[in-house]
Amino acid sequence: MPILKLTAEIIRKPLVKPFAIATGSRDYQDVLYVTLSDGQYLGRGAATGVKYLGLTPDICLQQVKEIQHALKTTITRQELLTLLPPTGARFAIDSALWELEAARQNTTVATLLGINPKPVKTAFTIVLDTPEAMADQARAEAWRPLLKVKLGGSTQHEIERIHAVRNAAPKAQLVIDANAAWTGEQFSAYAPTIAELGYDLLEQPFAIGQDNQLADYAHSLPLCADESFQDLHDLDRAAKYYDAVNIKLDKCGGLTAALDIEKAARERGLKIFIGCMLAPTQAIAPAFLLAQKADYVDLDGPFWFTDKDKQVRLTDQGLFDVIPQELWGTGQKL
Incomplete structure (x- = not known):
């Protein structure tokens, strides 16, 4: 069998502006980049990990190195599922294996x-910002067909934020992401207003493990599991409390696993939200393929980086245009 050569490195990439959510703000993102080569062809992958689970790019790099010996001979994507848990490390390697196969x-x-x-x-x-600043953001981006509103800030101003964004972007489709920051009392106070103002969806109001607070909710506002849903093992529990699940390749460990999750979620009557971590094109391109059949898509990651690939663009209607497959999807002949 061909000997596989693996390379892995972390590159720090600056953002065009600070990215602020309920858990903090940052102006850069570390990205794990991986390549796999059999001497004739090369496949590429990238990932950023899942920070709230402690799976930083550094940890993902360590995981890659720990299984490097097992990658010296050709392995399948299915075999990879047994070598690593669902992490960014597996995501990056899985992407490289897909490209290698295509090449x-x-x-x-x-x-x-x-x-x-x-x-x-x-x-x-x-x-996330003050109501006035978020209104300014929404007003500037109101031409886009879909906006995702980060909440989870101070209780005093949360309702003001909800109103401010809707007033600033009256025609846009809106979803809210509370990033697991609300209490049951806050949810009960905000949910009716969110529904009345015509928001489409609310993501992850509560922290992981607190989903049972939704047991008696009438679902007048559709709910989506994000932090509460990592991979296939969480699907049945998510289906008890939520209307949709957010599939992120960094969470579930790559495109191979995500394809199984998408099928299983549909069988349970759940809607599909394809999301991403703050990630560049090479990590977004596999999710873009999965997004073709999704109900909701949040893949704006590449547009946050100062060195965004010039070929990555929006159409005149504000849609995310097809990612050129030479950026990821074809592999390379050496």
Whole structure:
């Protein structure tokens, strides 16, 4: 069997502006980049990990190095599922294996999946700030078809934020992400207003493990699990309390696992939200393929980086245009 050569490194990438959510703010993102080569072809992958689980890019890099010996011979994507838990490390390697397979067959990952990619409606993030500042953000981005509003700030101003963004972007489709920051009392106070103002969806109001507070909720406002939903093992519990699940490849460990999750979620009557961590194009491109059949999409990651790939663009209608497959999806012949 061919000997596989693996490279892995972390690159710090600056953002165009601070990214602020309930858990903090940052102006850069560390990204794990991986390549796999068999001497003739090369596959690429990238990931940023899941910070709230302690899976930083540094930890992901360590996980890659710990299984490097097992990657010296050709392995399948299914075998990779047993080598690593669902982490950014597995995501990056899984992506590289998909590209390697496509390169060997002189085709694309999209073709392997039977997908003809088309532009998708992606959310653009309105970061957490004062009501006035969030209104300014929303007003500037109101031409986009979908905005994702980060909440979880001070109780005193939360309702003001909810009203301010809706007033600033009256025609945009809006979803709220509370980033697991609310109490039951806050949820009860805010949810009716969110529904009345025509917001489409609310993501993750409570911290992990507190979903049972939703047991008696009538779901007048659709709810989506994010932090409470990592991978296939969380699906049945999520289905008890939520209307949708947010599938992120950094959480579930890559495209291979995500395909199984998407199928299982649909079988349970759940809607599909394809999201991302703050990640560049190479980590977003696999999710873009999965997003083709999604109900909601939030893949604005590449647009937050100062060195955004020039080929990554929005259409005149504000849709995320098809990512050129040379950026990820074809692999490379050496």
